[in-house]
């Protein structure tokens with residue numbers, strides 16, 4: 001089970017860090033992938049934008065290979081059982097624990113004028129999403145580790161308080177490999193939604209935009225060993241400056257071993273032509289991104305199909321949720337006949 005935030009526009013980092021993992025999981029496991037539209041309400045100012053975001057994120061995930069016939073792909077708000085379980089879990093949620101959660105503290109800093117209770121109980125809602133299907137594997141990044149720990153606490157408190165082991169403990173999941181980190185085109189950190197858009201490749205970027213972003217990426221005419229300053233520490237990046245190392249990492253994602261080797265040895269020999277390398281990278285990215293973009297575009301415009309996907313997903317999720325809720329109510333003692 002995992003939740004996808006409806007923030008619109010997926011980028012290459014989302015693809016290699018998350019979506020690819022979902023697509024692999026669907027072959028082996030019973031999967032529930034949910035668009036977290038209720039979670040979005042904790043921060044979203046303009047809720048009229050939800051419709052476009054939700055449709056886009058669904059279309060882009062399907063275009064990347066997520067198959068709505070193999071998994072339950074649904075919107076959180078279409079499964080009201082989530083809210084019911086959330087209510088039960090609130091009785092197991094300690095305010096002190098929630099106040100200490102780093103994501104909550106971040107949000108308090110970011111929106112001091114809107115510290116709503118939904119922000120505080122964000123991890124409770126997330127635990128409800130997961131426990132609703134009694135899920136054990138949750139494909140998420142490192143930033144969600146705290147939320148999973150909180151979910152495990154509720155599992156154990158529930159079992160202790162009500163004397164029945166209804167829920168298994170959920171754990172973060174990936175296929176035992178280091179998830180591919182996707183560096184930004186400017187060499188400063190990872191690709192991200194909010195930061196420099198010129199340094200991030202979106203799955204919706206057209207071919208010309210992809211080429212332009214890559215051709216504008218800066219490279220350093222490298223001289224010997226380069227260093228970067230990182231919080232006062234000097235760190236050598238495999239002998240390459242960051243704004244070169246990132247291009248190599250990106251090329252690795254979309255090119256062949258041969259091509260990569262050629263540029264690597266050119267680099268070592270000091271004869272590398274960054275123009276050629278960028279051209280190779282741009283064409284590789286265009287070839288990778290354009291079919292996804294075109295599929296996503298077609299899906300986004302096919303309203304009846306998207307509606308069918310959402311209805312079918314909600315039906316599967318609600319069937320699973322109904323069983324869990326019955327078990328939970330029985331365990332709590334909310335059954336009088």
Ligand code: TRP
Nearest residue numbers: 001002003004036126129130140
């Ligand atoms: N909090 C998650 C994020 O920010 C999204 C999310 C909501 C989620 N519900 C979930 C992730 C349940 C995993 C399981 O990305």
